[in-house]
Amino acid sequence: MTSSVAVGIDVGTSGVKGVAIDDDGAVLARAEAGYPFATPLPGWVEQDPEEWWRATESVLAQLHEAAGAPVGIGLSGQMHGLVALDSADRVVRPSILWNDQRSAAQCDQIERTIGLERLVQLTGNRAIPGFTAPKMLWMRESEPDLWARVRRVMLPKDYVRLRLCGVHATDVSDASGTLLLDVGARAWSEEVLEALELDRRLLPEVLESPVISGTRADGVPVAAGAGDQAAGALGVGVSHPGPLSIVLGTSGVVFAASEQFRSEPEGRLQAFCHARPLAWHVMGVMLSAAGSLGWARDTLAPDAPFDELLAGADRWAPGVEGLIFLPYLAGERTPHVDPEARAAFAGMSLRHDRAALVRAVLEGVAFGLRDCLDLISGLGIETTLGRVSGGGARSRLWLQIVASALELPLEEVAVQEGAAFGAALLGGVAAGVWDDVDAAIGATVRPGSIIEPVGDWIEPYREALVHYRALYPALRDAARAGPADGADR
Numbered sequence: 001m002t003s004s005v006a007v008g009i010d011v012g013t014s015g016v017k018g019v020a021i022d023d024d025g026a027v028l029a030r031a032e033a034g035y036p037f038a039t040p041l042p043g044w045v046e047q048d049p050e051e052w053w054r055a056t057e058s059v060l061a062q063l064h065e066a067a068g069a070p071v072g073i074g075l076s077g078q079m080h081g082l083v084a085l086d087s088a089d090r091v092v093r094p095s096i097l098w099n100d101q102r103s104a105a106q107c108d109q110i111e112r113t114i115g116l117e118r119l120v121q122l123t124g125n126r127a128i129p130g131f132t133a134p135k136m137l138w139m140r141e142s143e144p145d146l147w148a149r150v151r152r153v154m155l156p157k158d159y160v161r162l163r164l165c166g167v168h169a170t171d172v173s174d175a176s177g178t179l180l181l182d183v184g185a186r187a188w189s190e191e192v193l194e195a196l197e198l199d200r201r202l203l204p205e206v207l208e209s210p211v212i213s214g215t216r217a218d219g220v221p222v223a224a225g226a227g228d229q230a231a232g233a234l235g236v237g238v239s240h241p242g243p244l245s246i247v248l249g250t251s252g253v254v255f256a257a258s259e260q261f262r263s264e265p266e267g268r269l270q271a272f273c274h275a276r277p278l279a280w281h282v283m284g285v286m287l288s289a290a291g292s293l294g295w296a297r298d299t300l301a302p303d304a305p306f307d308e309l310l311a312g313a314d315r316w317a318p319g320v321e322g323l324i325f326l327p328y329l330a331g332e333r334t335p336h337v338d339p340e341a342r343a344a345f346a347g348m349s350l351r352h353d354r355a356a357l358v359r360a361v362l363e364g365v366a367f368g369l370r371d372c373l374d375l376i377s378g379l380g381i382e383t384t385l386g387r388v389s390g391g392g393a394r395s396r397l398w399l400q401i402v403a404s405a406l407e408l409p410l411e412e413v414a415v416q417e418g419a420a421f422g423a424a425l426l427g428g429v430a431a432g433v434w435d436d437v438d439a440a441i442g443a444t445v446r447p448g449s450i451i452e453p454v455g456d457w458i459e460p461y462r463e464a465l466v467h468y469r470a471l472y473p474a475l476r477d478a479a480r481a482g483p484a485d486g487a488d489r
Contacts, residue, residue, distance in 0.1 A: 004433045007063055007070040008417075008424030010228060011052050011077030011157045013037065013097065018059035019420040020067035023433050025444025027415060029066035033058040038094065043101035046094035049083050052156060053163045072431025073164070073216070074423035075225030076232075077157030079177040082135040085152040089162060092149050096135045101339060103134035106141070110134060110179070114195050116267065122192060124176065124183040124263040124271025124282075126337060132178035136198060153202045157225055164222055165214030168204040171224035173231075175206045176272035183280070184261035186273050209275035210429040210437055223423075223430035226275035229253055229283060231422030236387040236413045237445035239276040239437055243385050244373075246402070246410065247418075248392025252289025252365060254372035256381045257281050268335045269375050275426065276437045282379060284334035284372025288343070289365045290392040292327040296361045300354050306395075312355030313362065314397050318404070318460040320356050322347040325364030326471050335371045336472060340479070346471055362398050363461070366405035367468045373406055385409045387447070389418050396451070404457035405465070414446035 003022035010017045015034035021027055033055035037047045063070070080098040085091060096102070107127035111119060120126055127134055132155070140147045154162065155178070158170045175181045175188075180196075180203065182189035193200055207213055207224040215221050225231065233245040233255050245255035258280045263271040274281040288295070297309050324346050331339035345360065377383060388410050392398055403410045415421055425440040434440035 004071045004428065004431065005067050005069065006424045006428035006431065006433055007060070007073045008420040008422065008427060009056055009059060009073065009075050009160065010231070010418070010420040010423060011056065011075070011160055012228070013078050013099070016052065016055035016059050017420045018063050019417045019424055020063045020070065021421065021424045021444065023428070023443065025415065025446065027417065029063050030417070031059040031062035031066070037097065045097040045100040047081070047097055049091050049095050049156070049159045052160055056160050056163075070220055070427070071433060072221050072223065072427035074223040074425065074427030074430065075157040075161055076228050076419040076423035077155070077160070079155065079174055079227040079229070080130050080132050081156045082132050082139070083154040083156060083159045084139065084146070084150045085154060086149045087151045089152065092146050093139070093143065095156065098130045100135070101129045103129045103138040104339065106134040106137040109137065110196065114192065117265075120263050120265065120267045122182050122189050123179050124261065125179060126267030127179060128333065128337065129339065133180050133192075133196065133198075137196065150202065152204070154204060158204060161213060161222060161225070165216050167214035169207055169213040169224060170204045171207055171209045171226055171275070172273035173209060173275050174225070174227040177227055181206070181273070183271060183273055208277040210277065210426050212430045221430045223426040225423055225426055227272070228419040229255055230272065230275040230281065231419040231426070232389060233257070233281065234275050234422035234425055234437060234441065235415070235418055235445070236389055237441045237447070238387060239274070239279065239441055241382040243387050243411070244383055246369065246386040246388045247390045248289050248388060248398065248402070249390035250289065250291040250294070252286040252369055253283050254369055254376060254386075255281055255283040256376045256383060258381055262379050262381070264375055264379065268337060269372070275422065282376055282381065284375055286327065286334060286365070286368040286372065287332055288327050288329040289368070290390060292325070292329060292343075292361050292365055293392065295329055296358055300357065309358055310395060310397060313359040316356050316359045318363070318457040319464045320360045320363065321349065321351065323352050323356055323360045324464060324468050324471065325360040326468070326475070327361070327364045327368050328472070335375055338476070341472065342475065342479070344471060344475055362401050363405065363464065364468065366402045367465050369402060370405050370465060373408070383408065385411050387411050387413055389413065389416055399451045400454055401457075403451050404453040405461045407453055407458055409453065410451040412448035412451070414448050
């Protein structure tokens with residue numbers, strides 16, 4: 001019996017990744033094609049959507065050559081990016097990406113107009129510059145001539161869908177990151193659109209993730225797909241409450257599925273629709289997880305491989321003799337929602353060497369993940385273990401540190417393809433390879449080894465966490481105070 005081939009495409013920030021899998025979840029082929037992004041002004045991050053399409057064409061061709069024709073395609077990708085199209089579906093301006101910071105003033109405007117409490121009730125989130133709606137307001141106010149040409153607004157993966165099968169559509173998980181979706185109702189929010197004076201006709205149709213959104217010219221169905229975190233969670237089998245998805249990528253994520261819409265009252269967690277129909281998720285996001293380790297390598301030993309950088313960190317006891325790293329190199333989302341937050345080392349002594357600094361970075365990221373976990377637990381969501389993915393998950397020492405700081409066992413998975421793997425599952429469901437998302441996960445996701453918390457590390461980490469959490473308020477208050485009275489300004 002010949003296996004079916006399902007393909008997943010993940011439209012990332014630095015490139016498109018693709019994977020072809022069979023109906024048992026075995027990876028038949030992998031492909032990748034990269035592209036740049038532009039920073040025309042400080043805090044601005046933009047990309048040409050045509051680059052996504054060219055890269056997708058290349059990846060699909062590579063996968064086809066290696067694994068054969070797919071029966072279904074699923075899409076995932078970077079969330080929040082603003083793709084503005086005219087009446088002929090031509091790109092009006094470069095896409096403004098998820099990590100662009102230009103729309104802080106529009107975020108304030110949104111929260112004043114709607115009210116923070118009501119905004120969180122409707123959308124599950126507070127306004128942050130990463131989201132799509134503030135970008136739309138920025139473009140309307142700052143580029144009125146260009147805005148006047150806009151007839152459609154899309155998200156990155158959905159522009160690729162448009163090029164693949166000619167339809168304007170998105171899915172509920174990706175739409176949740178626009179700040180325009182009534183996340184509980186899984187539909188565009190007329191209240192938010194009216195308050196912000198945005199035309200509903202700008203927005204695409206919103207679908208559940210496994211639904212067929214359209215077909216390619218050769219008849220291959222294309223699933224609605226999912227945002228990268230929701231797709232990645234499917235890829236590690238997190239579709240119901242219990243297991244968490246813990247991502248140690250450039251950013252760090254603690255992701256929990258929920259059977260009902262739940263929002264954190266202060267908007268410190270993000271609450272979105274999940275890629276499993278009629279499910280939701282909450283997630284805490286820290287902006288510099290493996291990114292903190294990358295910064296440490298570039299700063300302390302730019303020519304050293306990561307294995308060499310980590311060597312010796314295991315010789316330091318947990319807590320590193322009072323050395324603490326605050327990982328806010330690019331501001332922070334969870335738990336502070338503060339783009340001005342900054343990183344710090346505290347408690348250094350003459351005894352601390354490079355390995356000590358590295359261990360402190362690993363622990364600081366683990367404490368940031370613990371902040372996310374505690375907020376999720378505070379919503380009453382069941383958590384049994386964490387399934388880990390991302391580049392940082394390759395370090396056994398780091399996984400032991402994270403497990404001990406979270407006081408939660410971690411589980412590795414056999415396939416580390418992340419969002420592309422989850423997208424392939426959605427493509428397979430759309431094509432009928434599996435009956436639904438749960439059947440796809442049951443057939444393909446292979447749990448691996450368990451990393452248990454180290455018993456002797458738990459109490460030292462509880463003590464260090466207290467000091468870690470005291471650092472941010474002290475640094476924030478010092479920054480706001482500015483120079484002392486009478487000092488030169």
